[in-house]
Amino acid sequence: MDILIGSLVAGILIGMILALVALGLTIIFGVMDIVNFAHGEFLMIGMYTGLLTAKATGMDPLFTLPVSALVGFLLGVVCYYAFIRFLMRGPMVAQLLGTFGLMLFLRNLALLIFGSEDRALHHGVLVGKSFEMGMGVIIPATKMAAAVLSVVAFLAIWLLMNRTKIGKALTATALNAQGARYMGIPTEKMNALAWGIGGASVTVAGALLVNFWSVNPFVGILFTMIAFAIVALGGFGSVPGAFFAGLVVGMITEIPGIWDFLSYTLNWDWMMDVPMTSFKYTGVYLAYFIIMVLRPRGLFGWKN
Amino acid sequence: MEKLRSAFDFSDFPPLDLSIAGIVGVFLLVFPIFPHSAFAMATMIQFLMFSLYGMGWNTIGGYGGQVDLGKAQYVGIGAYTTAVLLIRWDIPFWFSMPLGVCFAVIWSFIIGYPLFRLKGHYFAIATIATSLVLMDLFGVWEFVGASRGLEISPIKYHPPDFWRLIFKEDIYYYYVILGFFFLGILYVNGFRKSCLGFQLRSIKDNEDVARSLGINVHWAKIKTYAIATAFVSMVGSFHACYIKNIEPEDTMSLDISILIALMAMLGGAGSLWGPIIGAAVLIPLKSYLKEWLGAAAGLAGIDLIIYAVIIMLISALEPRGIWGIVEKVRRRRQR
Numbered sequence: 001m002d003i004l005i006g007s008l009v010a011g012i013l014i015g016m017i018l019a020l021v022a023l024g025l026t027i028i029f030g031v032m033d034i035v036n037f038a039h040g041e042f043l044m045i046g047m048y049t050g051l052l053t054a055k056a057t058g059m060d061p062l063f064t065l066p067v068s069a070l071v072g073f074l075l076g077v078v079c080y081y082a083f084i085r086f087l088m089r090g091p092m093v094a095q096l097l098g099t100f101g102l103m104l105f106l107r108n109l110a111l112l113i114f115g116s117e118d119r120a121l122h123h124g125v126l127v128g129k130s131f132e133m134g135m136g137v138i139i140p141a142t143k144m145a146a147a148v149l150s151v152v153a154f155l156a157i158w159l160l161m162n163r164t165k166i167g168k169a170l171t172a173t174a175l176n177a178q179g180a181r182y183m184g185i186p187t188e189k190m191n192a193l194a195w196g197i198g199g200a201s202v203t204v205a206g207a208l209l210v211n212f213w214s215v216n217p218f219v220g221i222l223f224t225m226i227a228f229a230i231v232a233l234g235g236f237g238s239v240p241g242a243f244f245a246g247l248v249v250g251m252i253t254e255i256p257g258i259w260d261f262l263s264y265t266l267n268w269d270w271m272m273d274v275p276m277t278s279f280k281y282t283g284v285y286l287a288y289f290i291i292m293v294l295r296p297r298g299l300f301g302w303k304n
Numbered sequence: 305m306e307k308l309r310s311a312f313d314f315s316d317f318p319p320l321d322l323s324i325a326g327i328v329g330v331f332l333l334v335f336p337i338f339p340h341s342a343f344a345m346a347t348m349i350q351f352l353m354f355s356l357y358g359m360g361w362n363t364i365g366g367y368g369g370q371v372d373l374g375k376a377q378y379v380g381i382g383a384y385t386t387a388v389l390l391i392r393w394d395i396p397f398w399f400s401m402p403l404g405v406c407f408a409v410i411w412s413f414i415i416g417y418p419l420f421r422l423k424g425h426y427f428a429i430a431t432i433a434t435s436l437v438l439m440d441l442f443g444v445w446e447f448v449g450a451s452r453g454l455e456i457s458p459i460k461y462h463p464p465d466f467w468r469l470i471f472k473e474d475i476y477y478y479y480v481i482l483g484f485f486f487l488g489i490l491y492v493n494g495f496r497k498s499c500l501g502f503q504l505r506s507i508k509d510n511e512d513v514a515r516s517l518g519i520n521v522h523w524a525k526i527k528t529y530a531i532a533t534a535f536v537s538m539v540g541s542f543h544a545c546y547i548k549n550i551e552p553e554d555t556m557s558l559d560i561s562i563l564i565a566l567m568a569m570l571g572g573a574g575s576l577w578g579p580i581i582g583a584a585v586l587i588p589l590k591s592y593l594k595e596w597l598g599a600a601a602g603l604a605g606i607d608l609i610i611y612a613v614i615i616m617l618i619s620a621l622e623p624r625g626i627w628g629i630v631e632k633v634r635r636r637r638q639r
Contacts, residue, residue, distance in 0.1 A: 033425075035425045035428075035429065083616060083620060086620035086621065087619060087620050090619065090620070090623035091623055092371065092424055092425065093365070093371050093565075093569055093573065093623065094569070094619040094620075094623030095619070096371055096373070096425070096428055097562070097565065097566055097569055097615060097619050098615070098616055098619035098620060100562055100566075100615070101612045101613075101614075101615030101616040101619060102612070102616060103612075104608055104609075104611065104612035104615065105609060105612035105613060105616065107605075107608075108605035108606070108608040108609045108612065109605070109609060111605035112605040112606055112609065217605075221558065225432070225433070225436065228429050228432075228433075229433075232426075232429070279440060279444070281440070282436075282437050282440040282441070285433040285434075285436045285437045285440075286433075286437055288429070288430070288433045289430055289433045289434055289437070292422055292426055292429075292430045292433075293418040293419070293421060293422070293430070296421075296422055296426055
């Protein structure tokens with residue numbers, strides 16, 4: 001029983017962070033109908049930014065979040081004006097392969113600058129500390145803080161999208177770009193803003209993630225695929241959808257661990273040959289495939 | 305017979321194209337006579353393999369407009385079928401290759417049926433997901449060597465072994481894949497003029513209109529997907545015999561899938577020569593950049609940075625690829 005509750009809590013915590021990773025993707029997709037393959041690479045840049053600022057200034061990594069957010073915002077805006085703007089004129093194939101090129105570019109730039117070895121953070125107020133919740137549930141403080149901040153970021157984005165004029169303009173651009181342009185909304189700027197917000201939210205997620213996840217230049221693709229799965233499950237373009245789908249996907253990644261534990265305690269020898277934990281992310285891809293086929297709009301989707 | 309004649313009929317191309325194609329074909333036939341390095345030979349074989357992959361992708365992705373980013377799973381199925389059959393039961397290439405194609409086509413039907421209900425981005429990402437699931441499965445399946453992969457050891461056989469396709473010199477492999485290459489061109493040439501080819505192009509232009517004309521859109525897409533799969537799986541089998549060492553991380557990685565799609569797009573998707581042009585540009589570029597910059601200068605990643613910049617420029621500036629530029633120039637001249 002303990003392991004079940006422990007896995008559940010761990011799944012929810014990681015799910016909240018994964019939801020923040022997917023948030024940027026869903027905003028960008030919602031506003032401009034473009035799938036960003038370089039999303040995981042934005043996350044990787046966020047992780048390096050968090051790591052390097054923390055190391056350079058000696059501050060706790062949690063206080064470097066504004067730096068990461070700024071870097072992410074600028075990265076998104078620059079990518080939009082320098083590159084994505086030109087992609088939007090072409091067909092869908094060009095968009096897919098273009099963002100794939102961006103991904104390859106950022107990944108190898110990081111490889112050239114930082115080298116291929118794993119880097120991790122070993123200092124900080126929260127690193128290594130944990131809360132004991134009773135019943136064998138232990139929550140690492142870094143994960144707890146990341147989950148709480150992720151919820152805060154979600155609330156902020158939700159408020160921005162639903163309670164401000166900028167949010168209304170973004171939604172209008174998403175629904176009908178041409179109509180929005182007639183109403184005097186600078187859609188070009190709105191697209192750039194969507195990329196900026198998307199970039200900022202994912203780099204913040206990266207800076208939170210680096211507290212307990214080591215970083216190397218190849219870390220991106222796994223998170224890109226997870227983010228795709230979350231966005232598909234939650235519905236392309238839906239902010240609350242991304243949050244709930246993140247929780248679900250977080251729990252899916254915990255299922256193989258529970259399964260292994262069960263087969264170990266029940267002595268199912270035939271199950272022990274291949275530990276299910278090697279399928280940790282396969283379940284996520286499979287879930288993506290099944291959701292897409294059964295309900296392409298996702299659970300909360302409003303775009304077809 | 306009618307189909308055969310149509311496959312050999314290139315008369316709708318301008319004479320300039322045909323003479324260039326003829327010169328390139330003759331050059332490919334006599335290339336091994338010229339003095340060349342082993343590296344150049346390996347690059348040429350890679351070029352022929354990838355242009356075949358590209359031709360396969362072009363049937364569904366170029367003529368049909370369905371962006372498939374999961375072709376690596378079929379490379380894997382073909383390669384693994386050949387390797388497993390050869391290692392475990394000593395079944396030669398010429399039997400295991402058709403068997404691999406059968407497996408790949410069956411798998412393509414299984415996943416193609418639900419997949420083709422999706423469109424656009426959704427379809428593209430779902431093909432990636434299936435490819436990754438299959439890669440993870442092969443990564444833990446002990447029967448096919450799990451993540452260590454399989455190795456065909458050439459010591460057991462007596463090269464040159466034409467039956468099992470085990471050779472010491474690359475030149476044999478070169479002529480085998482060159483044969484496949486010419487057959488592939490003939491097949492695609494017949495395909496683009498067949499009923500299915502025209503149906504696909506109309507689906508690409510406007511799916512609703514195609515459906516209203518009585519075309520079974522879903523079935524046409526699945527059939528073409530199976531054709532594309534057969535191409536890819538065939539070359540995958542060859543890949544197993546040529547490389548002799550296959551691992552899931554290597555043979556079925558996302559990079560291979562994207563490279564296949566990229567090549568067809570760079571050359572010009574939806575044209576007969578497009579994938580060949582794309583492969584002729586990208587493969588030498590990739591391997592020589594790696595040789596000169598990556599390995600020699602000790603700058604890890606710089607070859608792929610240049611490569612990525614080329615991808616970005618092409619997709620932003622001329623999404624219809626090199627063949628698109630050629631056609632634009634021609635149209636301007638006609639006026």
